[in-house]
Amino acid sequence: MPVQVIDGAPETLLPSHLQKVDLKYLQMGCDQANKYFQGTVILSYPLTKLGNGTEFFKIVLQENSCSKTSTINVLFFGRLADDCGKVVHQGDTMVVAGFNVAKSPSANEDDRHCCHLEVAEDAGSTPVAPKYTYTPLNHLQGGTIVNLYGAVKFFKPPYISKGTDYCSVVTIVDQSNVKLTCTLFNGNLDALPKIYKIGDIVRFHRIKIREYNEQMQGITGIGFASLTFDGTVGAPIVPRTSSKLYSFTEEEQKTIEELRMWAASNLSVCGPTAKLSGVQPMLFFDLTCQLVGKAEVDGSSFLLKVWDGTKCPYPSWKVLVEESDLEGDKVLIHRLRNLIVDILVYDNHVKLAKSLKVESFLRIYSLHTKQASAENQPDVSYVEFHLHGGTCYGRGIRVLPENNPDVKELKAFMDSVNLTESQNVESMSSVELDVIVSLLNSLYFYCFTVLTDHQHLDDTALNTILNSAVPQQYRIRAKLRTFKPQKLYQSVKLYCSKCNSLQEVPDGDDFDLILRDCAATAPNPEVHNSLWYHSAVWDTENQGQRKIAVHFVKHDELLQEPEDTLIMVQGGTLKEIRKLSRRFKCIIPVRSTKEDLELLDLSAPFLLQGKIWHYGCKQCSNQKTIQSLSSLAEEEPSWEPTEIARVLGIEPLQYVFVMKFTLDDGTGALDAYLFDYEKFFQIPASEVLTSSLLQEKMEMIMKILCPPGTKLDDLPWLECCIRSYNVKDGMEQQVCYQIFDTMVAEDVI
C-alpha cells in the first residue's frame, strides 16, 4: 500500500488495534506488529539508491515529548521510499506502522534513539502524512501553524539580516481581502520565496501564525516551505522553488488561477518600473538591468555599473573609482559607456552587492534618481542613482534567473541595440577618463597644465593678485572651478589683430545663401581664360540655366597638379565647393562682372583650404582686384593664406578660442580669459569646428581639467601664467586677467 496523504489527524485513519508506542519503551526484540509511532518530520534527506539499486529515503521524526532521546531515524526502502520522498516534508506530522526496530549505527554520533525504524512495503507498512489544507487569511488564529495561499501585495527582496539569516518580509492578501504580513527568515537564500513582482502568487506551508501589535503575523518555523508563481493571468503555472520534491495538485492549479484573476482586479500590480530611457529625476522606481561592472567605493557604499539597453535621457554621474578596483569586462564597459549608469548602493546593501556576479540580471527595487549639479558648474545638472540604506518600501536587490520572462525580453532587446547610435561625442570612456584623473590627481604635485615660459617666477596666491597693482604678470597654482562657454564649439571666434575685434564664426548656411545668390547670374564668358588662368564651364543637369565656371590658376603658363592648384569657382553650390576642396589645394569663390572676376562679399570666406575656411575683416580689408593674384602665380606659388590675403588686400581673421576660466586656489578666486590660437589645447582653433575628433579631444581635456560633479578639494591643480590688465568700460576702469604661456600637460593630451 502506498503512502496515504489524509486530511486532519493521521492517527484517526489507523485500525483500532494499533497502539501508539513511546520512544522510551521502544527496544529491539519486542513485537511491533500492533504498534505505531507518531512524530513530526524535523529532517528529511534526499532520496537515493542503495548499492543494490533499492530506493532509500531517510527522515528524522521527533516525538512530541521532551525526553532526551526524543528523536529517531526512520529508514524507508523500495517503492515506499520513492512515495514518501515525494510527499513527506519537514514539519509534517507522520504516522508509521509495520516497522522493524534495528540498532542505529549512528546513535553515538547523532545523539538520537539507539534504535532506528526500518519501513518497507513488503512488511505491510502504511505510513501516513496529512494532506495540506489551506486557511483563508480571514480565518487565521494566533499560535497555529497553517498552510496559506496569497497574492503578494508588498515584499522586501531577501536581505542579510542583523542576525544569522536572510530575511524577507512579504505581505499577502487573498479573496477575503485580509492581508497578512509575514516575516521570513532562512540561512539559505534559496529557501525564501522567489518573489520578483507585486502580484506574484505564493503558497506557504507550515507557517507560524502569531499576534504582534494586535495584528496577525506570519513567521517561519520548522519545515516552512514556499512556492511562488507568476501572477500574470494565463501565464504558465510553473512553481519557483529550490525544493526538488514538492506536492502540487490540479486543485491547486485552480486555486492559483482564481487568485490571479482576483488579484488582477483587486490589487494594483503596476509597480513603479521604468527603463533608463524613462528615468525622471527625483523618482523611486524598480530597475531591471544587467550588471556589467562593480567596485568597492568605501565601507558604506558600493558601485554597480548596469545597463538595460536604453539611454538615460539626462547626463548621469560617474562615480570615481580606482581602475584596479573595478571588476568587469573593461572592453564591454567601454563599448557600453554611453548606456551604462553608475549606481551607488549603501550600508546594508553593500554586502549583497559585493556578492553579485558581473553579467547577472538584476532587479533593483526602489532605486532613487536624484538631480544634482556640481558646485563648480551650477548650470550643468546630472542624475545620480542611489540605492539608499535600509529596506523601507522594499528597497533592495534581487538576482533574476535567466529564464525569467522579463530577463528574456531584456536580453532580446539588448541584442538589438545598435551601439554606434549611442556612441557619439566622447571618444574616451568615462572609466578611462576617471582613471586618468584619479591617477594624476593622486600625485599631489602633478599639475594638469604646464608653463611654456617664466618658470623662474614664484607662485603668487590669488588673494595677493586681487589686491595688487595692475598690470603685472604672475605664476599661479589653482583649480579650475568652472569655465564658460560649456558648449565648447561656442568658444571658437574670429579675431582681427588689426582692430582687435572678435566676431562669431559664420555658419555654412550663410555661405550657402551667398553662393546661391551668385549662381543666379551666369558666368561672363568675356572674362574667361587669361594669361594666368584657364577657364572651363559646365552645365548643370536638371537645374535650369545654372553654369559652373572653374578658373585654374596657371604657373609659367602651365597647369599644375590639382593638389598644388588654386582654383577660382563661380556658380558652384556649397556641396560642389566642398567636393572641389577635397581635390584642389585652394579655392577662391568668385563672381564675374562685365570687366573682370571679383571676390564675393567678405561675409563669405575668401579662401577655402581643405576644411579650413578663411575669412577677412570687413572693417580693415581694402580689397584689390583679382588680377593681383597673378603676381603670386608668377612666382613658385605655395598659396599661403597670409600671402593670398596680402595680395588681395584682405586683413585675415584668425580663429581663436576665447574662454573664461574661474580659478580658485583656496585664498581667492578670479576669472581669467583664455585667448588661444593653438598653444593651450595643442588643438588649432581653425580646425576644431570641422573636426569631430578634435572636438572630442577638447571635450575630454576640459573634463579632465574640470571634471563635472567634483568637489573643489578633488579638482586637479593647474599651473598658469596670468597677467592683469585694465580695461576701460565707459568711464569705469575694470581689471581683467588673461592666461598666457600655458599649455595642457602632455600626459593629459
Next chain:
DNA sequence: TTAGGTTTTG
C-alpha cells in the same frame, strides 16, 4: 536572534 512594510539626505 534576525524583523515586525511606509523611502536618503551619501
